[in-house]
Amino acid sequence: MTEKARLKFGIFVIGVFVTVPISVMAVSLMAQFITHFQQGADPASIFRGHTLTLPGPDQARWEAFGADIAWQPSRPEQEEIITAYWLAWEALNRAYETGDISDLATYWSGAAYEHAIMAIDPQDRFMQTHSGHVLHLTFFSDDASLVVFSDPEFMLTRLLKNVSVSLRASADVIMTLDNGFWRVRSITLDYY
């Protein structure tokens, strides 16, 4: 093989070793790009990329369903409601911490949303954690679009200028099913 041919062959081999991996990477990235837009969305991810994960029993659980209540939520409905309630508090805590209210509309509506907006001050941020929600059903509509429950004793902890403040609280809550997602429509809080 002449020098010229050898040189050309060498360039060809080097070219193959460089081009093949680059082509594979490019195809992979293109596939990921296309896949991202093919994935379905749950209602909450229209606003944010949330996963509807059921809270643990020490975080939130149902406890009481009165025998005299005519309509009661099914097990999947109970899980949807309690998850949405837990995430509503999570969204509120994020808003307290960041001052960003854009996520609140996913989980809060009506008068409760107005109260939540009023509570966020970007100039006065703090951290808050919550736990120990135990839900007692008061009312569930026959079309499964409205639920009323009490949350008689849960814990809030706020970190205000490096001072931790623990609060015991109870809540009377009304949630409604809007556009396929449960939102807190009304909440009345008592602190101890």
Next chain:
Amino acid sequence: MKLLGVLALVVAYVLGNMTFALTDRTRISVKAEDTLYAGETWTVTVFVIDAEAGETVRATLINGLQMLRANLTLGDGGVALWRIPAGQIVQAGQSLLILRYDEHEIRYPLRVLPTDSVSADLFATLNQLMAYGEGETTVISLPRDEWGNTTAGDEQLWLNSHYPGGHRDTHELTYAGGLGWLTLQSRGGPGRLRLTLEQGRIVTNLELHQSPGRPHDITLSLAPGCVLNDGRDTVLVGATIMDAHGNTVADGTLVTFTWRNGQGVGRTVDGRASLRLPAPTRTGWVMYRAAAGEVISMPEFLQVTQGFCPND
């Protein structure tokens, strides 16, 4: 002696701690109303024993989802004033005032009451229910004060019902957790069911619809009843659907027509559905039927003849 000395030290230590605790607890005191209506002004007077003028008390009021904070500067005698203007403490429930001076803290509860209802959302889980007492819906009311709080429920919620045919009734709603509800059964025939909610000075209206019952009788008709077999005629097949009370069924009720080797569908308007079909060409008798819901009509027969129809 040594034992007595140790015992004395222990007692002194315990007594000292108790004294400190009592002093700590009474170091800060508050004078304020413990109840107010949402939106009202609230004034808090804070007293701190042995504090000097110019020192600061950190005050935090947790009201509903919101938090109001202030640094109160003590004046002579260790007194500070916090005046929260109207329109700030607006969320009903039990709020909590937390006062901190150095390492000392006290908490003071404040009951915030909702004001009178100014509006009420009224809606039903079903806007259309079957008439004659065969249908029911849950009517729900969410009364609110001017600040968006659920009202106390001290006032009764009355629902006035005006049924088709003129019958009127009054029901009291059950109220719990900020919501009033009532399971309402239909009454009388099809038509408008008008509801009026009264709570104090609040009056809210809602209109539902009572629909006719399920299909019960089908009357089938053929026009004409006899055709020639030349394939140039058409046949109008009609069905009138009534419910068990003699009223026409709801518009849009699906009706299925069947005949020899054929089927077609129509929907009712004013209780009647019809199809215009090409006439069969094979001489003889052709049976037609109509079905709606679980009801099937008696058959009607079309005569297809070669010569002439009897009434021509």
